Amino acid sequence: DIQMTQSPSSLSTSVGDRVTITCRASQSITTYLNWYQQKPGKAPKLLIYAASSLQSGVPSRFSGSGSGTDFTLTISSLQPEDFATYYCQQSYGTLYTFGQGTKLEMK
Amino acid sequence: EVQLVESGGDLIQPGGSLRLSCAASGFTFSSFEMSWVRQAPGKGLEWLSYIYSSGSPIHYADSVKGRFTISRDNAKNSLYLQMNSLRVEDTAVYYCARERDHSGSGSYGFDYWGQGTLVTVSS
Numbered sequence: 613d614i615q616m617t618q619s620p621s622s623l624s625t626s627v628g629d630r631v632t633i634t635c636r637a638s639q640s641i642t643t644y645l646n647w648y649q650q651k652p653g654k655a656p657k658l659l660i661y662a663a664s665s666l667q668s669g670v671p672s673r674f675s676g677s678g679s680g681t682d683f684t685l686t687i688s689s690l691q692p693e694d695f696a697t698y699y700c701q702q703s704y705g706t707l708y709t710f711g712q713g714t715k716l717e718m719k
Numbered sequence: 720e721v722q723l724v725e726s727g728g729d730l731i732q733p734g735g736s737l738r739l740s741c742a743a744s745g746f747t748f749s750s751f752e753m754s755w756v757r758q759a760p761g762k763g764l765e766w767l768s769y770i771y772s773s774g775s776p777i778h779y780a781d782s783v784k785g786r787f788t789i790s791r792d793n794a795k796n797s798l799y800l801q802m803n804s805l806r807v808e809d810t811a812v813y814y815c816a817r818e819r820d821h822s823g824s825g826s827y828g829f830d831y832w833g834q835g836t837l838v839t840v841s842s
Contacts (some may be wrong), residue, residue: 613782646828648764655814655832656756656764662827667819699764703826706778708754708766 614638614702617709624719631687633714635700638660640680644704647685650713651696659698660685690716721831723815728836735805741798741815741833749773749793752818754829755800757811757838765811768816768830769826784797805840812837825831 615638625631635645643663648656660669660676663683673688687694695718700711727739741753755767768789769778777789789802798815813836816829 642824644825644827650764655834656829657832658819658830659820661830667828667830694825698816700815701764701766702827703828705825706776707780708767708769710766710827711762714761 614641614709615706615708616700616709616711620714621712622715622717624717625690626719627690627692629690631716631719632687633698635683637681637702640655640684641702643679643702644702646701646703648699648701652701654697658698659697664665674716722786723817723831723834724811724832725815725836728838730839730841731805732807732842733807733840736803737805737838739800739813739836743796752821753791753798754816754818755789756814758762759811762842807840810838810840
């Protein structure tokens with residue numbers, strides 16, 4: 613099975629900061645990498661699919677990059693509503709796996 | 720409006736069985752691949768199973784293979800998860816999720832999720 617390693621597991625940050633979260637796959641997944649945002653008590657929300665494509669309705673401050681095994685989610689200027697937990701997910705082949713999550717906390 | 724509504728969660732004893740349902744509306748259910756994803760209390764997301772739009776193929780995570788069975792009824796716009804031999808570690812919120820799109824090599828993410836249904840396995 614493909615393992616996903618996400619870092620950092622938590623990040624203390626402030627409104628206006630540029631935030632970068634990384635995700636590494638244990639083998640190449642080409643660009644079958646998706647990013648989700650989850651707020652407490654809510655279902656996850658798809659932000660980025662296919663490594664770099666912005667899901668409809670998602671603000672343009674969110675962007676994704678990478679291919680193969682290394683991927684990045686960037687929030688260009690953190691907004692108050694962005695404090696949440698973020699997950700990467702590989703969807704290559706027939707067995708999908710999520711990263712362990714990155715929790716953004718207010719500094 | 721796309722809606723996914725899970726039901727069937729309950730408190731169940733270890734070794735017991737439970738069937739979860741997911742009612743879909745607002746889209747052509749028979750055209751989309753679907754998955755079940757769970758989240759244990761305070762933990763991350765775990766993908767469990769996937770079913771193709773037509774009902775096959777089907778795939779499972781190792782953690783549930785042989786115990787859980789995914790199925791769908793396209794005439795009823797419904798997705799199901801039959802869970803047998805439940806363990807304490809199966810305690811979680813269970814979500815159904817719609818795949819945004821699918822190619823021959825993989826999926827393009829889950830674009831719609833239900834609100835989740837809580838399964839508690841405890842004696």
